[in-house]
Amino acid sequence: MLQEILSWLTDPAHWSGPDGIPHRLLEHLGYTVVAALAAIAIGVPLGLFVGHTGRGGLALVGLTNGMRALPTLGLVTFLFLVLGSTQTSTLIALVVLAVPPVLAGTYAGVQDTPRGVVDAAQGMGMTGWQRLWRVEVPNATPLLLGGIRNAVLQLVATTTVAAFVGLGGLGRYVLDGLRVYAYPKVAAGALLVAALAVVLDLLLAGLQRVIVPRGLRLAAVTRRRGGVAREPERVGTDVVAGAVAREGANG
Amino acid sequence: MIEFRSVTKRFDDGTVAVDNLNLSVDAGTITVFVGPSGCGKTTSLRMVNRMVEPTEGAVLVDGADVRASDPALLRRRIGYVIQQAGLFPHRTVLDNVATVPLLSGWTRRRARDRAGELLELVGLPTELGKRYPAQLSGGQQQRVGVARALAADPPVLLMDEPFSAVDPVVREGLQDELLRLQAELDKTIVFVTHDIDEAVKVGEKVAVFRQGGHLAQYAEPDELLARPADDFVSEFVGRDRGYRRLSFLDASGIELRDVPTAREGALPEPRPEEWVLVLNAEDRPRGWLPPGSTVDTGSETAEVQPGGSLYTKGTPMRGALDAALSSPSGLGVVVDEDGRYAGVVTAEEVLEAIQQRRAEPEHGEPEQGGFG
Ligand SMILES: Nc1ncnc2c1ncn2[C@@H]1O[C@H](COP(=O)(O)OP(=O)(O)OP(=O)(O)O)[C@@H](O)[C@H]1O
Ligand SMILES: [Mg+2]
Numbered sequence: 348m349l350q351e352i353l354s355w356l357t358d359p360a361h362w363s364g365p366d367g368i369p370h371r372l373l374e375h376l377g378y379t380v381v382a383a384l385a386a387i388a389i390g391v392p393l394g395l396f397v398g399h400t401g402r403g404g405l406a407l408v409g410l411t412n413g414m415r416a417l418p419t420l421g422l423v424t425f426l427f428l429v430l431g432s433t434q435t436s437t438l439i440a441l442v443v444l445a446v447p448p449v450l451a452g453t454y455a456g457v458q459d460t461p462r463g464v465v466d467a468a469q470g471m472g473m474t475g476w477q478r479l480w481r482v483e484v485p486n487a488t489p490l491l492l493g494g495i496r497n498a499v500l501q502l503v504a505t506t507t508v509a510a511f512v513g514l515g516g517l518g519r520y521v522l523d524g525l526r527v528y529a530y531p532k533v534a535a536g537a538l539l540v541a542a543l544a545v546v547l548d549l550l551l552a553g554l555q556r557v558i559v560p561r562g563l564r565l566a567a568v569t570r571r572r573g574g575v576a577r578e579p580e581r582v583g584t585d586v587v588a589g590a591v592a593r594e595g596a597n598g
Numbered sequence: 599m600i601e602f603r604s605v606t607k608r609f610d611d612g613t614v615a616v617d618n619l620n621l622s623v624d625a626g627t628i629t630v631f632v633g634p635s636g637c638g639k640t641t642s643l644r645m646v647n648r649m650v651e652p653t654e655g656a657v658l659v660d661g662a663d664v665r666a667s668d669p670a671l672l673r674r675r676i677g678y679v680i681q682q683a684g685l686f687p688h689r690t691v692l693d694n695v696a697t698v699p700l701l702s703g704w705t706r707r708r709a710r711d712r713a714g715e716l717l718e719l720v721g722l723p724t725e726l727g728k729r730y731p732a733q734l735s736g737g738q739q740q741r742v743g744v745a746r747a748l749a750a751d752p753p754v755l756l757m758d759e760p761f762s763a764v765d766p767v768v769r770e771g772l773q774d775e776l777l778r779l780q781a782e783l784d785k786t787i788v789f790v791t792h793d794i795d796e797a798v799k800v801g802e803k804v805a806v807f808r809q810g811g812h813l814a815q816y817a818e819p820d821e822l823l824a825r826p827a828d829d830f831v832s833e834f835v836g837r838d839r840g841y842r843r844l845s846f847l848d849a850s851g852i853e854l855r856d857v858p859t860a861r862e863g864a865l866p867e868p869r870p871e872e873w874v875l876v877l878n879a880e881d882r883p884r885g886w887l888p889p890g891s892t893v894d895t896g897s898e899t900a901e902v903q904p905g906g907s908l909y910t911k912g913t914p915m916r917g918a919l920d921a922a923l924s925s926p927s928g929l930g931v932v933v934d935e936d937g938r939y940a941g942v943v944t945a946e947e948v949l950e951a952i953q954q955r956r957a958e959p960e961h962g963e964p965e966q967g968g969f970g
Pocket of ligand 2: 639640641758
């Protein structure tokens with residue numbers, strides 16, 4: 348079986364033409380990226396608004412749970428009946444799938460900003476916008492990006508349904524293979540979907556490392572260890588200063 | 599100057615956090631709001647920088663109603679320090695301190711230079727500026743919080759339990775530091791705490807709040823400890839207020855006594871039948887020679903017992919009592935500013951002096967009941 352999958356994957360005939368791997372991969376990626384961007388465009392501002400103002404938190408939770416409960420294939424079928432376009436229906440259904448994790452991640456990220464930090468930002472004289480951009484958004488980045496990663500993983504897996512309504516993407520291999528009992532083709536399609544998911548997730552993980560501020564990563568480590576950094580010796584300020592200077596030199 | 603004029607705060611749920619508060623905080627002083635949990639200290643404080651809006655009455659800073667100013671602009675002119683420090687975790691220490699100058703439109707460079715100066719001012723090495731808050735101890739975080747509040751040189755500073763999250767030793771250091779800073783900067787500071795010891799230590803004036811946001815007493819610390827206005831205040835300032843009060847009286851009224859002394863390395867023989875204070879060549883106390891100790895115990899250092907704490911003339915009387923109580927001979931050693939032996943006192947003498955102070959006319963009628 349493994350042999351057969353491998354030979355299917357390495358067959359040059361499967362690497363060209365409209366049903367070739369590169370083309371299907373691009374189609375798949377295309378749906379994923381478009382749906383992800385649309386979900387970000389909807390979910391991030393909404394999550395920031397609700398997180399920042401604290402208004403509509405309950406409604407938001409209800410909405411996201413409701414959206415999560417919708418079966419994607421059923422939604423695509425329904426939308427097709429209403430709209431008549433498979434392409435649009437599929438994209439809308441994918442966006443509906445991807446919005447909840449992005450929205451929830453953004454909202455949770457803003458809410459996760461420590462109370463004292465928000466209080467201090469306000470007390471220092473930041474306006475609402477300044478507090479949002481300079482404090483809440485940076486503090487939200489770990490969970491926000493986590494939400495986006497989540498959404499992308501789900502999108503890559505679910506974009507397979509595009510094939511069910513006659514569109515392209517890697518789902519084609521799975522569906523067409525199943526129809527003619529060509530199991531190596533089915534397995535190869537599934538493998539390609541998984542590989543795409545892994546690669547995209549790695550890319551996003553890299554992006555997360557770049558975007559999440561260093562101070563926040565340090566804070567997360569300190570929190571895991573429990574509490575604040577070790578109190579330096581405190582015989583007197585000079586000793587403290589000395590110890591700090593030494594530590595600083597080492598670190 | 600900060601004025602509360604008939605200020606009442608009723609929250610949406612009906613809680614009356616502050617009830618008809620009338621109080622004026624003198625410019626250039628540290629005023630402490632103290633009281634049990636939930637009595638409205640934080641709410642009162644936050645009405646000064648409009649983090650909370652009064653339901654009735656008005657808060658004035660330098661004669662102007664705070665509601666006349668835009669909240670953000672008002673807050674940039676009022677320093678704000680809170681319990682958890684509230685440092686921005688994603689910014690370096692230096693950028694944290696530079697926050698308000700940057701908000702006020704300073705160039706990044708100028709704001710950072712200023713931030714560096716402030717780190718020094720609060721006793722932190724400037725190298726610390728490159729670190730992130732998570733890399734600091736609790737005490738250091740609080741210092742950074744104070745530096746950040748002072749960065750734009752605001753005339754008013756609001757501090758809400760700024761030191762209560764750190765351990766007692768560090769807390770004392772921070773309190774001393776605040777007093778040192780204040781001597782230099784002369785800000786109008788409102789300081790909230792629920793610790794009466796902290797209140798009488800840092801406060802030039804202390805406002806004791808009672809449940810429901812009532813002001814129970816507003817007085818100088820010494821006055822507060824000497825004459826609590828009612829049972830609530832006397833209960834709150836506690837049983838050991840007499841001892842606390844020692845912090846405010848110097849021992850100038852106490853007659854110093856002499857005690858036999860001897861030079862280090864030349865102890866009298868035979869050893870006398872009383873306590874002898876051993877001094878070094880510069881007259882600095884080295885320890886006590888117990889009465890009737892035998893000559894042949896070997897070295898002199900084995901015989902001489904370490905003395906207790908020393909009391910320096912002119913400092914608060916609490917030190918004199920500490921010296922007497924910690925001395926093996928029961929005699930507290932008093933030294934002058936250069937650390938030279940000046941005389942001794944007993945605990946009884948210190949206590950007597952306190953009783954006398956209490957009876958002095960400027961302190962009104964002598965109080966009934968014992969010490970404490
Ligand atoms: N936003 C709010 N909504 C409703 N009630 C509030 C609110 N903030 C404070 N309170 C109530 O007002 C009262 C005074 O609260 P405040 O925080 O001023 O007390 P505090 O003296 O600072 O207490 P602590 O020492 O515990 O900090 C309390 O009963 C509190 O529960
Ligand atoms: Mg409080």
